Amino acid sequence: MEKGYLLGIDIGNTKLAFGLVQENTHSFQEKRVVPTEPELGAEQAVEKIMANTRELLKAVPGKVKGIGIAFGGFVDTTRRIALASPNFPGFRNVPLVSLIEGLAPGIPVFMDNDANAAGVGEVVYGKGQGCSQVLYLTISTGIGGAALYDGVPLAGTQGLAGEFGHMIVLPNGPRCTCGGRGCLESVASGTSIGRIARERAQGRATMMTSLAGGIDKITAQTVSQAARQGDRLALEILDEVGFYLGIGLANLISAFDPDIVILGGGVMNSADLLLPRAVRFVEEHLTPRGVQVPPIEVSSIHNDIALWGAIALAGCFYIVD
């Protein structure tokens, strides 16, 4: 029998990514990335999603076996609707699944939020292969995640399980984008690392200021860059971030006791600077009571993970309508 194709669609706030992959392979037949441009409204974004999907379906006519959508926001998996995206306010209650089904009658379409999709991607294509209990965290501008059992993310009653970024690791800590205080996201996301560095660079000697071309321009990338050159403040900040990440990971391992913990997202490009501190904390906290610390690994596919997640969804068929 001729092999079919899987089509993945990753809908983020900054980019829309599309990938076409032959079944049982792990490389793109075709991959496209276009800007989301949320400032132009939801309609144009939906049009871009539809146009690119239509073109990719035409590229391998009659051969696409499944379509998966990873959405960077809240998803109602029962009603199969993209409910809302925190950073794309216009994109609300979009019936993405039906729209895509209209383009491809008879082809199953599956959608989940990007963190759950990424977790499924890790199980199907990444370091979660062969593991029955996987904990996945994405550490990027925000922090999200999924706990997967036999490849299926725990959904929760409201579809809101896996909001690991909003677990509190510092009581009365910094204000988080969610409105809470001291969330893991408020002290360890890329956005937070940049904010903390800008705050602390005031009146301190640090090469971050010159590297960035001004205190106001310091980002998480600046912090990593300076840390690699031995900047004391940058190293101090990343040590602290590693500590809080360690608390978050230790808490998740205490709750879930997974086979493996996989970390993805842009901040993991600095895993060498952050992760040893986090893992040391986890070991110090868990081993005295006899817990074997599971492998804590950086995703090998984290740059495209949500797209691979969408492709994995396309081939998984685990969501019962």
Next chain:
Amino acid sequence: MEKGYLLGIDIGNTKLAFGLVQENTHSFQEKRVVPTEPELGAEQAVEKIMANTRELLKAVPGKVKGIGIAFGGFVDTTRRIALASPNFPGFRNVPLVSLIEGLAPGIPVFMDNDANAAGVGEVVYGKGQGCSQVLYLTISTGIGGAALYDGVPLAGTQGLAGEFGHMIVLPNGPRCTCGGRGCLESVASGTSIGRIARERAQGRATMMTSLAGGIDKITAQTVSQAARQGDRLALEILDEVGFYLGIGLANLISAFDPDIVILGGGVMNSADLLLPRAVRFVEEHLTPRGVQVPPIEVSSIHNDIALWGAIALAGCFYIVD
């Protein structure tokens, strides 16, 4: 057909409890409680377990359909062995299931740790009835719990999921019995409430000292007693305990998004003093990002919950050998 009976055995550090319940009823046909006396060694405890089980089996000859064991320690559910109990060091690697099977050939015997068993008890007999996703916490001398899906506790890779008491809620906080620092158990268990009160009563005017007959004799019960009479320090301590309990609950809801959270254990006899603060924190933390806070309720059967858990295990037959 004649109704059968379920036999539950709750093996704790201070007491051994046995209960015989007719199927589909919710009251004891017979209930026995004997002291564990760990200081006398494991052998005498096993003998008491065997003797009482034998007698209860004889009370309704041929009518016991299942036996459940709730063990206050680590359980290897695969090998069906009571591995170890933190506060009963002599009780190690006891093949409890085989021993009980020897007394009752042909009757299925099931065992789990007491927190998981209690969670199952809540689903079968308590406030978790009809809920598919239940989070159960026991707040007693220690803090444990279980996340249950369709009545089955998430076990984890090492059987160590649900260790909610060792989630960190206060970085660099008090030393916990587990060896870690700032665990929920170190700031909100009954033992910890007593310890905190004894520390803070030094040099402060508080009726706790006289109520207990000396600072060294203050326990969690003293704190509640004094708080009910308006003692400022006692109220301050319980407010803080409620705050940390709130952090723990908010974190668990962010991770699991359950239908309901059920709280059991002796500390919940003071739920009126603690829980409003905890629930207020949870609401303040979760509602800004649109999470509906699930019902957070005190178990209606928390005094005997581990025994009811054992009885529920006896009738559940969910563990596949």
